[in-house]
Amino acid sequence: MTDACMPPRRRLRVDVALLPLALALSACAAPSASISNVSADTSPTATAASATASVESQESESPDAESAESPTEEPAPVVVFTRQRERVDIKHGSVTHRSSSLDKGVRKVTQRGKDGVRVIVRRVKEVDGEVVSRSVVKRYVARRPRPQVTTIGTYVEPVSNCNSNYSGACVPIASDVDCAGGSGNGPAYVSGPVYIVGSDVYDLDYDGDGVACE
The missing domain is CATH 2.20.230.10 (Resuscitation-promoting factor rpfb.)
Incomplete structure (x- = not known):
């Protein structure tokens, strides 16, 4: 064997020695990725994040529920x-x-x-x-x-019972009037003096001077 052929053999030996390790690593790479994915999905951090999101969702819905349940306060009457x-x-x-x-x-x-x-x-x-x-x-x-x-x-104007032909004294209206205290027999009498202002119907003025029963 020549020296020119030695390097390739040593490289082949090295490659053959590393081949199982490379295959083992390549075989473990896919499961680890799958396991990594599973662990990522079921990790405590993801679970906590999901729980936090659920709580936040419930908290965001709770004000609406309280506002729907609590009655509206009416204003005081004026x-x-x-x-x-x-x-x-x-x-x-x-x-x-x-x-x-x-x-x-x-x-x-x-x-x-x-x-x-x-x-x-x-x-x-x-x-x-x-x-x-x-x-x-x-x-x-x-x-x-x-x-x-x-x-x-x-x-009511009084009705006079005196004869209007005489004045000074009331000579009554009667069938005959004589001077009081004289010789006449009435039936009515008058006390003088009596003044003749009209006709001497009772003949009282004996001497004709206009005054009778003096």
Whole structure:
């Protein structure tokens, strides 16, 4: 054997010696990769990450569940109190007076009537803009009514029983009149002096001077 052939033999021997190791390493490479993949999938880190993601998902869903279960708080009602004033008319009455300053049967309104005014104050309660109650707080008369006064006349001119032909004394109207204390027999008498202003129907002026029963 020549020296030129020696190097290839030594290389072949070396390669043959390393071949089993290389085959063993290549045979173990695939299972280890598979095992690595399995271990990567089932490693504690992956499990913890999956659990954390699940917890985070549950936590992200929990506010919606609480908001759906808890009732919405209603706002407090708005309560307002006000006062209202109502004006009510008080009808005036009527009064009748009688007076001799007017002739009998005459009617005259001597005072015009006028209605009065009563004020009613109420307390009004409103809840959210709706009236729920009204209560009377005060009543008072702002203006008193003034009655209407009607005056009815009662004056009657007296009917005179005296003869209008005489004055100074009342010469009664009768079938005959004589001077009191004289000789005449009446039936009616008059005390003088009596003045003749018309006709001396009873012949009282005996001497014709216009004065009788002196």
